[in-house]
Amino acid sequence: MRLAFVLSEIGSGLRRNLSMVVSVVLVTFISLTFVGGAALLQLQISQMKGFWYDRVQVAVFLCGEDYGSQTCAEGAVTDGQRADIEAMMGSAAVEPYIESYEYESREQALGHFRDQFRNSPIVDTVTADQLPESFRVRLVDPEKYEVVNELFSSMQGVDVVIDQRELLEKIFSVMNIASLVAVGIAGVMIVCAVLLIATTIRLSAFSRRRETGIMRLVGASKLVIQLPFVLEGVIAALIGAALASGALWGVAHFLVAGRLAREYPDTAFISTSEVLLVAPALLALGALLAGVSSVLTLKRYLKV
Template sequence: HYKEQFGDSPLSSSLTPDQMQESYRIKLKDPEKYQVVATAFSGRDGVQSVQDQKGILENLFGLLNGMNWAALAVMALMLVVALMLIVNTVRVSAFSRRRETGIMRLVGASSFYIQAPFIMEAAVAGLIGGGLACGMLLVGRYFIIDHGLALSEKLNLIQFIGWDAVLAKLPLVLAISLLMPALAAFFALRKYLKV
């Protein structure tokens, strides 16, 4: 195993098993069953101690989980704020064109026919915003990770987000940026455009 990991090292050809450190590391499939392994091996001949590295890293994992929940809360807040801005913008747009929509209603236009331009306007604006977000995501991935963090020798142990993960999220961002404003405009205008 040492030769597989460090085969290009000059020591790998001359090192023998009796010269290596007398320790054994295992990674459990189910880390919750650590106590079973610890009780089975502690106190045996040749076993000095059994260490659980989860205890060492517990605070770090707690911090990362807290940051994950905080990011989800900020995302939910931003979605609510975006929906409120979309609804407000569509209502202002409908209010500024109330005379035209009133005339369309009086000549017999259906509700959806009157709402369609406002829905399309919101969807196009959302799609432009989604396109800008996708562009910023690609530029950020290219400049920050590829030409910034990945080149740092201190951070070579961290596996950064790959291009495949970034490119897989772009259609989702564009779909949400198109559908969310369109649906918000549709529901906001149902009540507001009645003459």
């Protein structure tokens, strides 16, 4: 009997305040979409770090004509200097640090450049003479880059030693900033959602003050009186959270897995399984925000 009463009160409240309920759903949907997006972006960053850091390389660029570094004062790298550098690569001194290395000629560098920038208008303007020779080095421990840098940067014929991980860190820092921006927007939207839920519950309690007064007179418990109001806010928030989870799943399925993963097969992207991990947290967060907001509002505006 009590369950039927509570359900009827919930249905009545949702119908009376339909426009406000829709507003709560939309605001919750937007705010939790940003929250989930920020969480998925952090998962993407962690996955990319684990993927790329295992494949990160150190590039030892060799001297060309008219290079400005002190080790290139004699001009382009000579065959002897190149041989010395390669001998150092295979020496016992660097064996604990270097897992493997590969020489890349100017022609190979041009081929890689054209493949990477095949859609760029500058691809046909670059020639092999404009690109440096290099050794591509994979380290046993990427954290030991400084040791390798000290060994090779002072050798004649070496222009510069670059840790590709530094380039990745710049990309990840931009992604982290984007994640923080999403969290900031989500925070603002969550505050709006909480205020809107509180307003909705307040209006619902005010519109049914006569019913609640009669219920107090007949001895209804505090829980029975307040529960319909709390569940109204929770239901609206759960619908918004479900919509946010569905939107994130659609982005992960159709955009990330359906397009980006095919266009960039060498990059590790998140999948819909990560969305399924985030979705329960969004539902729980939506229900928690609505529940707490509703209870605090009822304590102030609904005296039982």
